[in-house]
Amino acid sequence: MKTYDALLQPVEKPLHTEVEADQLNVHSIETFGTHDGPGIRMVIFTQGCQFKCLYCANPDTIALKGGYWLDVEEIVQKAISQKPYFGKKGGVTVSGGEPLLHRKVLKKLFQRLHEEGINTALDSNGRLIDQQTKELLAETDVLLLDVKHINDDWHHRLTGKSNFNTLKVADYRESTGKRMWLRYVLVPGWSDQEEYLHELGQRFKDFTTIEKIEIQPYHKMGVHKWEALGMEYGLHGVEPPTQALLDKTVAIFKQYFREVKVN
Numbered sequence: 001m002k003t004y005d006a007l008l009q010p011v012e013k014p015l016h017t018e019v020e021a022d023q024l025n026v027h028s029i030e031t032f033g034t035h036d037g038p039g040i041r042m043v044i045f046t047q048g049c050q051f052k053c054l055y056c057a058n059p060d061t062i063a064l065k066g067g068y069w070l071d072v073e074e075i076v077q078k079a080i081s082q083k084p085y086f087g088k089k090g091g092v093t094v095s096g097g098e099p100l101l102h103r104k105v106l107k108k109l110f111q112r113l114h115e116e117g118i119n120t121a122l123d124s125n126g127r128l129i130d131q132q133t134k135e136l137l138a139e140t141d142v143l144l145l146d147v148k149h150i151n152d153d154w155h156h157r158l159t160g161k162s163n164f165n166t167l168k169v170a171d172y173r174e175s176t177g178k179r180m181w182l183r184y185v186l187v188p189g190w191s192d193q194e195e196y197l198h199e200l201g202q203r204f205k206d207f208t209t210i211e212k213i214e215i216q217p218y219h220k221m222g223v224h225k226w227e228a229l230g231m232e233y234g235l236h237g238v239e240p241p242t243q244a245l246l247d248k249t250v251a252i253f254k255q256y257f258r259e260v261k262v263n
């Protein structure tokens, strides 16, 4: 069995050489996406992630090596061809993997999309917060921030990393006054503890930039991918949340957030 760590490379390793600075390492592209940001969107899944979420539905996006390279301008032209379908709300979402690993080239992509009048969204776990992240967030119309757990011990258990930077990204985004949605994967026995759901609500209840929180019920659709990659799946025996658990979580979050949606 391979482990995650065998697939991951050191955090410091640069992903882009100067030659590649106008290219994005892409895992896949989805058209007409309706689950990753406002309206109808083209969703670009980038390659590489430093988290190792036990429930990851796309473990093939985790390895930093893989995917294929696309020029920023090729992506822009693809988005322009789909622009008639985006309507007023839609646009382009970059997801992952973890898109912040590609923040330098993504800033260029989002700038170009803005020049073409196309809305930009970033679906991120908030793993990195530096000047380049801030510059990318300035070009991001909607940040979809995945908070995997509010308790750092549980966050470590679920993802292998701390939630420290994720919370810093949330605080930074709030300071800019720009739009943000939170996303929360609800895993029975792992991220459904009532006290922590309340703690998460308390942590964010005064944020003015958070328009809604989306609950993403745990599912087992990625298990076969783990097996195909020869990787050990860590949540065998865990079932998706029941309707009662979903209802209870929605009721708790409604005490703190303007809008609560189950995705």
Ligand code: SF4
Pocket: 049, 050, 051, 052, 053, 055, 056, 057, 058, 059, 061, 062, 096, 097, 098, 125
């Ligand atoms: S952050 Fe997303 S892509 Fe990365 S391991 Fe977790 S679920 Fe998978």
